[in-house]
Amino acid sequence: MSTMTSTGNPAPAGPATAAPRRGPALRLSGMNWLVWRQHRAAYWTLLAATAVIVAVIVYERHQMVSYLDDYGWPHLKSGWEQRFDQRPLTTAAQVIGVLPILLGVFLGAPLLAGDLESGTAKLVNSQSASRVRWLVTKLGVTALVIVVCTAALSVAFGWWWSPVRTSPYIIGWDEGSAFDNTGPVLTALSLITVVGGVAIGMLLRRTLMSMVVTFGFAIVVQVVWSHFRMSLGDTATVTTHKGVGDGAFPTLPDAAHVVDQSYLTASGDLTGWGTCTEATAKATAACLDKAHVVGWSVEYIPITRMSAMQWSGAAFLLALTAGITAFIVLWGRKRLA
Template sequence: MMWLNWRQFRVQALVGTGALAVFAAYSVYLGADIRDGYDVYRAHCQGVADCARARSQFLSAYKNTLLLIAAGLGLLPAVIGTFWGAPLIARELESGTHRLVWNQSITRPRWLLAKVLFVGLAAMFLTGASAALLTWAAHPFDEVVKSEFSTFEFGARNIAPIGYAALAFTFGTVVGLLLRRTLPAMAVTLVVFLAFQFFFPNVVRPSLMPAERATLPMTAQSINEAQSLGSISGGSVINGVKIPGAPDAWIAETSPLRTANGKALDGTRFNDCIDSPPRTGAGGTFGDAAVCLAEYDLHIDVRYHPRSRYWAFQWLETAIYLTLSGILTTFGLWRIRRRVS
């Protein structure tokens, strides 16, 4: 059975091994370059102003590259589920070659389990090795940025990608088992898993642990330290604030800007401060707009997770994905024994 699996899977295995070798070589080069840049950043970080300038130059040199790689690695599980998982059983059922195996001494569940384990472990190894290489290469950058909880970075570092690969592969396999057609199974796997990858980090992940709560006064200084004011959908919102005493915390939810009575700041007043604030000559990121907003005695309510919970989230999310993968495999074994002829 192992030899048959290898014969059927050898092309994908060789392509995956070659791609991993290329990525490993590039990761070594990129990791060495980032470490050189990090040394330059530390050497030029003599004062507050020098540190800010050196940090900005260091981040701008590698930010887009690492973001692009992380996005690609985030897509890898979906690609594996689509091109390795979906055709695994659907192609056999579609062409009728499964009958030859089932007429031998191997039972249907054993046949399915052997294929799932053989290819699934290869998928987990490929994704896990790629994540380990990227984690090593980006380590100095991550230490400076401290944004491990961002969607792309969290899903492309350490152990979480292993769980993603396992779930994507088993999901694709079960979809192929149910649909019995290769192309429809591939299309369904790709669309559904990409939607799931967007849904889980943004909706489920923030609630995996009880969040800490804090109320932050929005002084002019606090507003100037934020990343942005307003949003595409409108409303009196502020983004990218920092928690005093926990500047590296992951902020899972931020309320609108609220006045002292707890009500959201009126949109008209907010827009007036953004578009045409009284001239005060104030400096900072938002200048006069920050001074104008601060006069309303504003605050925001936030839910956040300390940075110390990062590994707890990694293990918990990986365990959830592996559990779902196990449930799908169990369902597939039941299905092939009872319903597939």
């Protein structure tokens, strides 16, 4: 006989009491929680480093604007560059610039290589979750953290650099220190390096070896990108017919990146500006007259095309990243164990 008895009508049921929530409303669970917990040290380190760098940028930007205000910023007077301390800006650019390499080596390479080397991958594969889900979750959570951090750094650095972006004496927009650290390029470079490191780790299955090879891969990516970067922009051309003497060189927009410059002849042909490099000014003038040189032709890329170049370059890098990701998923679906 049951020890629980009921007498009379049962008491009306009260409203259901929801279990108390802990932490934020949106919490990780399941495979997402497992991946976050496994790599939480790397994720939190990256997030904390990003917060520190952004805080330093905010402080340094305030200091820079305070200095520029004395020279009439945003319409700067001449001479402001003479006492301008660009060391904080260039140092931050160098630190942020190596971030894709560091992420590839210390986050991308060990992501799968560590599990394969330690045997964790075999344990995961014995569970109900599929290999594809495990791979996609690992890549997805890692990519999300990278996107958040690199986007924050890119926006912050671009905001800091923007008051002096047209000055050729600080950091030129066509240099990697500015072009690669602003806009979407930093995120795209970081993602392709990390995903490349994941693929290398999956194939080599040894953490230390994967980190070394990923370092080489990241360096190659940076070198190739540095040569490819400025070819993304559509060039403009300006010509003059005022000769090639002092004051005859054409006026270009502020911070224009010169691609090529040539002498313009009377027939409209171009000849290299080093054609007439005689020993004396008189001999040089005679050479120019003989070649019928009448002015300059300069091909350049204006700074106004920087954003379009960044987005087109980032799209190319992200397409490559998507291809490597597809390879990881297809290869790992049957061979990852």
